[in-house]
Amino acid sequence: MAVIETPRDPEWIMALRHLWADATPVQRFALILGLVLVLLAVATPLLAPFDPNGQSLLSRLRPPLGFERSKAEYLLGTDELGRDLLSRCLYGLRLTLTLAALGSVIGLCIGGTLGVLAGVAGGRTETAIMAAVDTQIAVPFTLIALFLLTILGNSIEVMVFVLSLDGWEKYARILRGETRRLMQMPFIEAARAAGATPLRIARHHLLPNLASPIVVQFTLSFSSIILLESTLSFLGLGVQPPTATLGAMVGAGRDYMPTQPWIVLAPAVLILIVTFAVQTLGDWLRDRADVRLRPR
Amino acid sequence: MLRYTAMTLLRMVVTFFVIVTLVFFATRLSGNPIDFVIGQGITEEDRVLLTRYYGLDGSVWTQYLSYLRAFTDGQFGLSFLERRPVAEIVAERIWPSAQLLLTSIALTMVVSIPAGILAAIYRKGWVGSAVMTVAFLGYAVPNFVLATFMVLIFSYVLNWLPVVGNGTARHFVMPTLALSAGLIAALTRFTRNAMLDVLEQDYMRTARAKGLPERLVILKHGLRNASITVLSVLGLQVAALAAAGSVVVESIFAWPGIGDMLVRAALTRDYPVLQFGVLTVAIAVITINTAVDLAYAWADPRLRQTGRT
Numbered sequence: 107m108a109v110i111e112t113p114r115d116p117e118w119i120m121a122l123r124h125l126w127a128d129a130t131p132v133q134r135f136a137l138i139l140g141l142v143l144v145l146l147a148v149a150t151p152l153l154a155p156f157d158p159n160g161q162s163l164l165s166r167l168r169p170p171l172g173f174e175r176s177k178a179e180y181l182l183g184t185d186e187l188g189r190d191l192l193s194r195c196l197y198g199l200r201l202t203l204t205l206a207a208l209g210s211v212i213g214l215c216i217g218g219t220l221g222v223l224a225g226v227a228g229g230r231t232e233t234a235i236m237a238a239v240d241t242q243i244a245v246p247f248t249l250i251a252l253f254l255l256t257i258l259g260n261s262i263e264v265m266v267f268v269l270s271l272d273g274w275e276k277y278a279r280i281l282r283g284e285t286r287r288l289m290q291m292p293f294i295e296a297a298r299a300a301g302a303t304p305l306r307i308a309r310h311h312l313l314p315n316l317a318s319p320i321v322v323q324f325t326l327s328f329s330s331i332i333l334l335e336s337t338l339s340f341l342g343l344g345v346q347p348p349t350a351t352l353g354a355m356v357g358a359g360r361d362y363m364p365t366q367p368w369i370v371l372a373p374a375v376l377i378l379i380v381t382f383a384v385q386t387l388g389d390w391l392r393d394r395a396d397v398r399l400r401p402r
Numbered sequence: 403m404l405r406y407t408a409m410t411l412l413r414m415v416v417t418f419f420v421i422v423t424l425v426f427f428a429t430r431l432s433g434n435p436i437d438f439v440i441g442q443g444i445t446e447e448d449r450v451l452l453t454r455y456y457g458l459d460g461s462v463w464t465q466y467l468s469y470l471r472a473f474t475d476g477q478f479g480l481s482f483l484e485r486r487p488v489a490e491i492v493a494e495r496i497w498p499s500a501q502l503l504l505t506s507i508a509l510t511m512v513v514s515i516p517a518g519i520l521a522a523i524y525r526k527g528w529v530g531s532a533v534m535t536v537a538f539l540g541y542a543v544p545n546f547v548l549a550t551f552m553v554l555i556f557s558y559v560l561n562w563l564p565v566v567g568n569g570t571a572r573h574f575v576m577p578t579l580a581l582s583a584g585l586i587a588a589l590t591r592f593t594r595n596a597m598l599d600v601l602e603q604d605y606m607r608t609a610r611a612k613g614l615p616e617r618l619v620i621l622k623h624g625l626r627n628a629s630i631t632v633l634s635v636l637g638l639q640v641a642a643l644a645a646a647g648s649v650v651v652e653s654i655f656a657w658p659g660i661g662d663m664l665v666r667a668a669l670t671r672d673y674p675v676l677q678f679g680v681l682t683v684a685i686a687v688i689t690i691n692t693a694v695d696l697a698y699a700w701a702d703p704r705l706r707q708t709g710r711t
Contacts (some may be wrong), residue, residue, distance in 0.1 A: 241424075244417050244691065245684045248646035249664070253680050256668045257429055333544050337650055340546045341665050356550060363550075364558045371554075374547050385542040 129390065136386035143380060148198040155179065156190035159348045163188050167366050169217040182372045185355075187360060191372045198350040198373060199380070205262075205329045205351070209269030210324055213331075217277030218271065218320065222312065224278065225285025236282070239275040247272045251334065255343045265335070265344055272334055273327035280319050288315055312350070322391045329384040336377055352377045414692040421684055425677055426469050430462055472560040479674040488678040492660065494629070498568055499652070499659030503644055505574055506581040510640070514586050517631065519625065522601060525594070533590065540587030545647055549654045566656035573655075575601055581651045585640055592635040596628040630701050637694030640652020641687045 145361075146153065166188035169176050173219070176183065181189040224235040242250070251268050258264045289293060297307050336353030338344035343352050347358065352373045359369035408422045444452075453459050472478045480487050521533035555631065556563045556576065564573050601624060645661075652661035660679055667676035 237420075240413075241417055241420050244688050245421060246642045246645040246687060248649050249680050249683055252649065252664055252668045253425070253428065253676060256671055256673070256676055258441060326658055336544060337546055341650065341653055341669075341670055343665070353546070356546065360550065363554055367554055367558070370550055377544060377547055381542050385538070391540070 125257070125394070133386060133390045136383045136390075139379065140383040140387055143199065143383060144203065146196060148319065149233070150196045152198040154190075154196045155181075156192035156193040158194045158350050159189065161187040161189055167362070167369075169366070170372070172370050179327075183348055183366075183368045185359065185369045186366075191369065194350040194355060195352070195376050196350040196370055198355055199376060201345065201349065201351045202332060202335060202353070205265060205269060205335050205345075208266045209331045209335070210273065210328045212266065212270035213273040213318065214277055214324060214325060215276030218281055221278035221281030221321045222285050222308065222316070224282040225289065226308070226312075228286075230306070232282070235278060239278050242271075242275045243279075247334070251338060252343065260343060260346050260355060262349075265338075268338075269331050269335055272331055273323075276327060277323055279321070280323055281316060284316055284319050285312060288312055321387075325384070325388040325391050329381065329388050332380060332384060352380070403699070405567055410695055410699075414688060417688055418685060421688075422470070422473075422681060423466075425681060426466055427462075429673060430465065478678045481675045482623055482672045483670055483675075488674045491663065492679055492682055495658060495663050497658045498657060499648060499661065501568070502574070502577055502581065502649065502652070502657060502659060505578045506585060506644065507636075507640065509578055509582045510585040510589055511636070513582075514589035515593050515625075517586075518590045518632075519597055519620065521590065521594040522578075522597035523620065525598065534594070537587045537590040540583045540590075543583065543603060545580050545584055546650050546654060549576065549584055549651060552576050552580065553654075566627060568657050577651050577655045579655055580654070581644065581647045585643055586648055588639055588643060589632070592633050593628070593640070596631040596635075597624060599631075600624050600628045630698065634694055634698045637697075638691055641690040641694075645683050645687055676691055 126137075129137070143260055162184070165177055165184055168180050168184040168188075170183040170191075171181050173183075178189050180192070182195065184190055185194070220235050220238075224232040229340075251272065254268050254271075255264065258267075281311065294311055295308060297311050302310075335344060335351065336356075339351045339353030340357040342354075342357055345354060347354065355373035356370055356377065359373070362369050430654060450459075458465065476489060478531045480486060481491055482487050483577035517533050517537070520538075521530045524530045553565055553576065563575055564570075565576075567573055568577075606619060606623055609623045610616070614622075648659060649664055650661070651657070652659045653665040656662060660683060664676060664679045664683075666672070667679060
């Protein structure tokens with residue numbers, strides 16, 4: 107007689123299912139929107155009909171489909187150099203999301219390590235790390251970014267570095283607090299009494315408990331990094347032309363706004379969609395994690 | 403209180419010093435700025451001359467000392483582009499920035515505080531959700547996108563408002579709105595949360611029980627207690643948000659303020675201007691934050707004993 111085992115879903119799938127169950131329609135919509143955007147960004151090379159930097163001066167400044175003078179192959183029209191706006195928007199979205207993801211992951215690695223270190227080590231290490239955190243919090247980050255981009259020049263590597271600096275201090279502050287709180291819990295003391303090494307305590311006892319604040323902070327910092335990247339690129343200080351990011355496209359298209367508004371509108375609307383999805387998801391996760399806000 | 407004040411001021415001075423030092427070393431570690439600005443086609447002789455003219459010769463430490471000396475004698479160097487003292491350039495731009503900031507903060511307070519109170523009182527009704535939705539949009543829409551849309555609609559389509567400059571009252575409309583949107587969103591949320599905290603307190607029930615009209619209960623007992631939190635947030639968050647926001651908004655509307663100057667200096671690599679501008683804004687923000695911190699501690703004695711949380 108065969109024993110039939112009912113397959114049990116892994117814990118994280120259960121958690122996701124639970125999350126989905128008590129989401130509002132807007133939050134569900136934002137989640138689907140976010141997934142679609144990520145898919146678009148991943149599949150950009152397959153989807154984009156043209157080379158994003160390919161110029162075709164004969165068909166410059168064509169309006170989107172449906173307007174007078176539009177050309178069937180340019181769905182969203184073309185810009186001042188005859189580049190296809192749809193392709194540029196897709197590549198721009200791809201680069202914007204990639205930069206934000208890289209920046210958030212590096213920021214998490216730096217800030218997370220320093221925060222946990224400060225929480226575990228205490229003493230002078232903690233004082234030094236927290237002094238660095240306080241200094242960075244004291245200065246608006248846009249200023250730091252402007253300054254660094256000027257002295258280091260504008261390359262993609264510098265951009266990733268600058269973006270990763272925005273947010274490390276938040277991870278450090280939050281994880282230090284959480285670590286300190288956890289270190290005083292009886293189960294950590296029990297593990298230590300049982301002879302667990304500090305590394306084992308960190309891996310098996312601290313990290314699982316830090317996962318939730320990390321996820322929440324990651325979503326929040328991802329959205330603030332997208333904003334920062336588009337703002338810097340918009341001002342002409344981020345990724346340099348001809349490479350397309352959404353912010354840079356809005357910035358560069360401003361000169362044509364009175365007569366060819368679609369050059370600005372296409373990327374601007376896409377930025378709105380991206381920030382809406384990301385911010386809604388960030389708010390949702392934070393509200394769920396923040397016990398103080400939950401009953402409201 | 404004296405001890406708390408002394409510690410706060412000490413922390414402020416240390417932060418100043420760290421930032422001033424970091425700014426110096428970051429600039430110098432990237433090489434001789436003359437090379438970026440002048441580029442090729444310059445004789446070695448001229449290069450040395452220019453380097454000396456801008457005080458970039460000598461070891462890093464002598465440069466550092468002469469840089470620190472600027473804080474006592476006020477000689478912060480010359481702009482690479484305009485060839486005049488950076489302090490003069492920054493000074494010219496403070497008043498336009500302050501004007502824009504003050505109108506924006508005024509608008510923010512007029513809109514956010516009533517909106518936040520309404521959202522707290524009617525948090526379960528449609529008023530509450532409407533206010534919170536608008537506040538969410540205000541902070542999810544990047545200010546440069548908002549500004550771009552406003553320019554498109556009000557300047558190019560409707561022809562109502564001018565795009566650049568700060569000549570007349572009409573020039574203030576779009577920059578003020580673009581700068582306020584984020585601030586309004588932030589302050590509305592904080593006002594609402596502060597009011598919600600207060601509304602749950604026992605003294606609110608007492609005030610109602612003794613028969614005070616609801617309007618008085620909310621304004622006198624509720625708002626007065628919430629206002630300390632609200633004002634401190636206004637000081638702390640708004641200083642940072644406004645500094646970041648004015649960089650973008652001033653640059654878009656060519657508003658002749660510090661933010662516009664910083665972006666221009668960054669684009670043209672005018673190091674002395676950028677360096678002095680960044681320091682000015684950073685020091686202004688830190689000073690405001692410290693002042694708010696002290697005012698808060700002075701208004702709320704509980705904070706002095708426990709220190710900052």
